[in-house]
Amino acid sequence: MKLFKIVFGVIFIIFSYLQFNDPDSSIWIFTYSFAALACYMSFKELWPSWVFYAMAAVYVIGAIYQWPPSFEGIFFW
Template identity: 70%
Template sequence: MKFFKIVFGLLFMLFAYFQFNDPDSTVWIFTYSAAALACYMSVNNLWPSWVFYVLAAGYLVAAIFQWPPQFEGIFFGEAQMRSINIEEARESLGLLICCVAMVILGKWGIPKIED
Protein backbone atom coordinates (compact mmCIF):
# COMPACT_ATOMS: atom_id res chain seq x y z
CA MET A 1 0.00 0.00 0.00
CA LYS A 2 2.91 2.32 0.67
CA PHE A 3 3.99 1.92 -2.96
CA PHE A 4 0.50 3.02 -4.11
CA LYS A 5 0.65 6.10 -1.87
CA ILE A 6 4.08 7.14 -3.14
CA VAL A 7 3.25 6.52 -6.81
CA PHE A 8 0.00 8.47 -6.64
CA GLY A 9 1.65 11.27 -4.65
CA LEU A 10 4.27 11.63 -7.37
CA LEU A 11 1.61 11.35 -10.08
CA PHE A 12 -0.42 14.17 -8.51
CA MET A 13 2.72 16.32 -8.25
CA LEU A 14 3.30 15.68 -11.95
CA PHE A 15 -0.33 16.61 -12.70
CA ALA A 16 0.18 19.86 -10.76
CA TYR A 17 3.36 20.61 -12.72
CA PHE A 18 1.57 20.17 -16.06
CA GLN A 19 -0.95 22.85 -15.07
CA PHE A 20 1.51 25.77 -15.18
CA ASN A 21 0.52 26.67 -18.76
CA ASP A 22 -3.23 26.48 -18.06
CA PRO A 23 -5.18 29.77 -17.92
CA ASP A 24 -6.66 28.77 -14.54
CA SER A 25 -3.46 27.13 -13.30
CA THR A 26 -3.81 28.29 -9.69
CA VAL A 27 -6.98 26.26 -9.18
CA TRP A 28 -5.57 23.10 -10.70
CA ILE A 29 -2.15 23.33 -9.08
CA PHE A 30 -3.86 23.65 -5.70
CA THR A 31 -6.26 20.79 -6.52
CA TYR A 32 -3.54 18.31 -7.47
CA SER A 33 -1.15 19.53 -4.77
CA ALA A 34 -3.83 18.84 -2.16
CA ALA A 35 -4.14 15.29 -3.47
CA ALA A 36 -0.35 14.87 -3.36
CA LEU A 37 -0.32 16.22 0.21
CA ALA A 38 -3.02 13.72 1.15
CA CYS A 39 -0.85 10.89 -0.18
CA TYR A 40 2.08 12.16 1.88
CA MET A 41 -0.07 12.42 4.99
CA SER A 42 -1.29 8.87 4.42
CA VAL A 43 2.25 7.52 4.00
CA ASN A 44 3.08 8.98 7.42
CA ASN A 45 -0.32 8.06 8.97
CA LEU A 46 -1.00 11.66 10.00
CA TRP A 47 -4.67 11.93 9.03
CA PRO A 48 -7.65 9.78 10.03
CA SER A 49 -9.60 8.00 7.30
CA TRP A 50 -12.58 10.38 7.45
CA VAL A 51 -10.40 13.21 6.06
CA PHE A 52 -9.77 11.19 2.91
CA TYR A 53 -13.49 10.48 2.55
CA VAL A 54 -14.28 14.21 2.83
CA LEU A 55 -11.66 14.94 0.17
CA ALA A 56 -13.09 12.19 -2.03
CA ALA A 57 -16.58 13.68 -1.73
CA GLY A 58 -15.23 17.11 -2.64
CA TYR A 59 -13.39 15.75 -5.67
CA LEU A 60 -16.50 13.85 -6.78
CA VAL A 61 -18.74 16.90 -6.51
CA ALA A 62 -16.18 18.99 -8.40
CA ALA A 63 -15.93 16.30 -11.13
CA ILE A 64 -19.69 16.30 -11.57
CA PHE A 65 -19.82 20.09 -11.86
CA GLN A 66 -16.82 20.12 -14.21
CA TRP A 67 -18.33 17.58 -16.63
CA PRO A 68 -18.85 19.23 -20.05
CA PRO A 69 -22.34 19.92 -21.42
CA GLN A 70 -21.48 17.78 -24.44
CA PHE A 71 -18.88 15.02 -24.22
CA GLU A 72 -16.49 15.07 -27.20
CA GLY A 73 -13.84 12.75 -25.79
CA ILE A 74 -10.52 13.51 -24.16
CA PHE A 75 -8.16 13.11 -27.13
CA PHE A 76 -7.49 15.34 -30.10
CA GLY A 77 -4.93 15.33 -32.88
CA GLU A 78 -4.48 19.03 -33.49
CA ALA A 79 -1.94 21.20 -31.69
CA GLN A 80 -4.68 23.67 -30.72
CA MET A 81 -7.59 22.96 -28.42
CA ARG A 82 -10.50 21.94 -30.64
CA SER A 83 -13.22 22.40 -28.04
CA ILE A 84 -13.66 23.54 -24.45
CA ASN A 85 -15.66 20.34 -23.92
CA ILE A 86 -12.49 18.28 -24.35
CA GLU A 87 -10.67 20.37 -21.74
CA GLU A 88 -13.56 20.10 -19.28
CA ALA A 89 -13.77 16.33 -19.80
CA ARG A 90 -10.05 16.03 -19.05
CA GLU A 91 -10.37 18.16 -15.94
CA SER A 92 -13.33 16.08 -14.78
CA LEU A 93 -11.37 12.88 -15.36
CA GLY A 94 -8.47 14.24 -13.30
CA LEU A 95 -10.85 15.03 -10.46
CA LEU A 96 -12.28 11.51 -10.65
CA ILE A 97 -8.77 10.06 -10.41
CA CYS A 98 -8.23 12.15 -7.27
CA CYS A 99 -11.56 10.94 -5.89
CA VAL A 100 -10.73 7.26 -6.42
CA ALA A 101 -7.28 7.70 -4.87
CA MET A 102 -8.80 9.37 -1.78
CA VAL A 103 -11.34 6.56 -1.35
CA ILE A 104 -8.54 3.99 -1.55
CA LEU A 105 -6.46 5.94 0.97
CA GLY A 106 -9.41 6.21 3.32
CA LYS A 107 -10.40 2.56 3.05
CA TRP A 108 -7.05 0.78 2.92
CA GLY A 109 -4.43 3.46 3.56
CA ILE A 110 -4.74 3.74 7.33
CA PRO A 111 -3.39 0.87 9.41
CA LYS A 112 -5.87 -0.74 11.78
CA ILE A 113 -5.14 -0.53 15.48
CA GLU A 114 -5.32 -4.02 16.92
CA ASP A 115 -6.59 -4.60 20.47
Protein backbone atom coordinates in the same frame (compact mmCIF):
# COMPACT_ATOMS: atom_id res chain seq x y z
CA MET B 1 0.03 -0.11 -0.29
CA LYS B 2 2.78 2.31 0.67
CA LEU B 3 4.29 2.03 -2.80
CA PHE B 4 0.87 2.92 -4.25
CA LYS B 5 0.78 6.08 -2.10
CA ILE B 6 4.30 7.08 -3.12
CA VAL B 7 3.67 6.53 -6.82
CA PHE B 8 0.43 8.50 -6.83
CA GLY B 9 1.96 11.27 -4.73
CA VAL B 10 4.74 11.68 -7.28
CA ILE B 11 2.26 11.53 -10.16
CA PHE B 12 0.13 14.27 -8.56
CA ILE B 13 3.22 16.46 -8.07
CA ILE B 14 4.15 16.01 -11.74
CA PHE B 15 0.59 16.82 -12.82
CA SER B 16 0.64 19.91 -10.62
CA TYR B 17 3.89 21.06 -12.21
CA LEU B 18 2.58 20.53 -15.73
CA GLN B 19 -0.38 22.88 -15.12
CA PHE B 20 1.67 26.11 -15.05
CA ASN B 21 0.86 27.03 -18.66
CA ASP B 22 -2.87 26.28 -18.32
CA PRO B 23 -5.28 29.27 -18.45
CA ASP B 24 -6.99 28.16 -15.22
CA SER B 25 -3.84 26.78 -13.63
CA SER B 26 -4.57 27.91 -10.07
CA ILE B 27 -7.53 25.54 -9.80
CA TRP B 28 -5.63 22.52 -11.08
CA ILE B 29 -2.37 23.23 -9.24
CA PHE B 30 -4.31 23.44 -5.97
CA THR B 31 -6.29 20.28 -6.77
CA TYR B 32 -3.26 18.17 -7.68
CA SER B 33 -1.11 19.59 -4.87
CA PHE B 34 -3.79 18.83 -2.30
CA ALA B 35 -4.06 15.27 -3.64
CA ALA B 36 -0.26 14.91 -3.37
CA LEU B 37 -0.43 16.23 0.21
CA ALA B 38 -3.14 13.69 0.98
CA CYS B 39 -0.91 10.90 -0.36
CA TYR B 40 1.91 12.07 1.91
CA MET B 41 -0.35 12.38 4.95
CA SER B 42 -1.77 8.92 4.27
CA PHE B 43 1.73 7.50 3.87
CA LYS B 44 2.76 8.92 7.24
CA GLU B 45 -0.67 8.12 8.77
CA LEU B 46 -1.08 11.67 10.08
CA TRP B 47 -4.74 12.24 9.15
CA PRO B 48 -7.74 10.20 10.27
CA SER B 49 -9.66 8.28 7.62
CA TRP B 50 -12.69 10.61 7.69
CA VAL B 51 -10.54 13.37 6.15
CA PHE B 52 -9.94 11.21 3.08
CA TYR B 53 -13.65 10.40 2.80
CA ALA B 54 -14.44 14.13 2.94
CA MET B 55 -11.80 14.82 0.28
CA ALA B 56 -13.28 12.11 -1.94
CA ALA B 57 -16.72 13.68 -1.59
CA VAL B 58 -15.35 17.13 -2.49
CA TYR B 59 -13.53 15.71 -5.53
CA VAL B 60 -16.69 13.92 -6.73
CA ILE B 61 -18.74 17.11 -6.34
CA GLY B 62 -16.05 19.04 -8.22
CA ALA B 63 -16.02 16.45 -11.00
CA ILE B 64 -19.79 16.69 -11.37
CA TYR B 65 -19.59 20.49 -11.40
CA GLN B 66 -16.84 20.47 -14.06
CA TRP B 67 -18.54 17.82 -16.23
CA PRO B 68 -19.10 19.17 -19.76
CA PRO B 69 -22.72 19.45 -20.94
CA SER B 70 -22.00 17.53 -24.13
CA PHE B 71 -19.29 15.14 -25.29
CA GLU B 72 -16.67 16.91 -27.41
CA GLY B 73 -14.17 14.10 -27.81
CA ILE B 74 -13.23 11.85 -30.68
CA PHE B 75 -14.97 8.59 -31.47
CA PHE B 76 -12.75 5.83 -32.81
CA TRP B 77 -15.36 3.80 -34.68
